[in-house]
Amino acid sequence: MTIDPNIEARLIELETRLAFQENALAELSEALATSRLEAARNAELLRRALEELKQNRGDFFADPASEPPPPHY
Template structure:
């Protein structure tokens, strides 16, 4: 009977370890999914911000070209 009790205890301990590992794995999978979603959102935001920055830079170039068609006519920076 002692051998059967030890086997039952060992089986219960092993099952508890497997359950703990399954729980940890599920948590990690959930965390990875959340991180993936956050990364995808950040990438979309980066694309939007990059597009906005390009448009602003193009507008600035166009405004400078209209105001100062010849780069030699552009006034010196304020520190001169």
């Protein structure tokens, strides 16, 4: 049994396209996984920065009653 050359060429073209699509899908999956890890790291860094800001808020905004009077008094 012989295969029609046109059908064989089409089959090879489809297999080639499928291989490229599988490769592209694997690359996109890897890029998405990397992006998710980076987003998680950034979220953790932001959480820590906000936590430190809350802890140090007292240093930035001192109670006006505890400050010495201005020099013109």
